[in-house]
Amino acid sequence: MVESAIRAPHGFVLVTGPTGSGKTLSLYCFLQMLNAEARNVCSVEDPVEIQLAGINQVSVREKAGLTFAVALRAFMRQTRTSHGRRDPRCGNRGRRGEGHADRTSRTLDAPHERRPAAIARLIDIGVAPYNLASVLRLVTAQRLVRKLCEQCRAPSALPLDDGFHPFEPRSCAACHGIGYRGRVGVHQLMPVSDDIRELIVARAATHAISRAAQSRGMPALRDAAFARVREGVTSIAEAVEATEVE
Ligand SMILES: [Zn+2]
Numbered sequence: 001m002v003e004s005a006i007r008a009p010h011g012f013v014l015v016t017g018p019t020g021s022g023k024t025l026s027l028y029c030f031l032q033m034l035n036a037e038a039r040n041v042c043s044v045e046d047p048v049e050i051q052l053a054g055i056n057q058v059s060v061r062e063k064a065g066l067t068f069a070v071a072l073r074a075f076m077r078q079t080r081t082s083h084g085r086r087d088p089r090c091g092n093r094g095r096r097g098e099g100h101a102d103r104t105s106r107t108l109d110a111p112h113e114r115r116p117a118a119i120a121r122l123i124d125i126g127v128a129p130y131n132l133a134s135v136l137r138l139v140t141a142q143r144l145v146r147k148l149c150e151q152c153r154a155p156s157a158l159p160l161d162d163g164f165h166p167f168e169p170r171s172c173a174a175c176h177g178i179g180y181r182g183r184v185g186v187h188q189l190m191p192v193s194d195d196i197r198e199l200i201v202a203r204a205a206t207h208a209i210s211r212a213a214q215s216r217g218m219p220a221l222r223d224a225a226f227a228r229v230r231e232g233v234t235s236i237a238e239a240v241e242a243t244e245v246e
Pocket residue numbers: 149150151152153170171172173174175176177178179180
């Protein structure tokens with residue numbers, strides 16, 4: 001789903017999640033996926049956090065007048081006057097990090113079962129529903145969960161309904177007695193299909209958009225976290241905590 005959204009000739013991908021949920025890393029992964037020699041990839045960032053070779057990254061400097069809009073317009077001019085590159089995809093990879101944008105990203109956070117709240121939020125701040133619907137391709141939500149230490153994790157005494165024994169943290173030298181080592185992302189993806197596009201244009205309530213997405217098979221973020229539990233990657237406690245309604 002991510003591949004198809006970011007490889008489309010134009011469009012907009014919305015990555016949502018609380019501070020510390022790994023959004024920055026996901027966005028850089030997307031840029032890296034697009035980073036091929038024949039393609040001119042430009043990004044406007046606030047600020048640039050990781051330098052990526054081969055990508056034209058611009059940091060927003062509001063005080064110097066270098067806003068998102070100014071940088072995007074410069075990219076679009078460059079695209080129109082550039083004849084050397086066959087596949088210029090400029091201006092559509094804007095990302096906002098912490099700082100000024102922190103409030104924005106916080107307000108874009110929503111309880112996991114109401115993820116499309118980000119859409120309502122964008123409309124609230126003045127984005128025309130028709131414009132949003134025509135460019136939005138994918139909305140993602142994500143959290144990070146701690147990974148169980150593979151050296152010492154152990155099946156729980158109590159099985160789940162279906163007899164599966166989820167793993168629990170123990171303690172060993174490899175994990176310094178913590179029971180966990182490293183973290184992994186838990187993701188919920190909502191492709192913007194035609195029916196969802198129509199709901200956005202009609203300013204449908206968030207729960208209506210959510211229902212439509214779920215009827216098309218979008219799992220709840222918690223279900224995505226529990227899939228990691230069943231893989232033995234993380235514990236139930238961790239999955240529940242990471243996807244708790246804020
Ligand atoms: Zn361990």
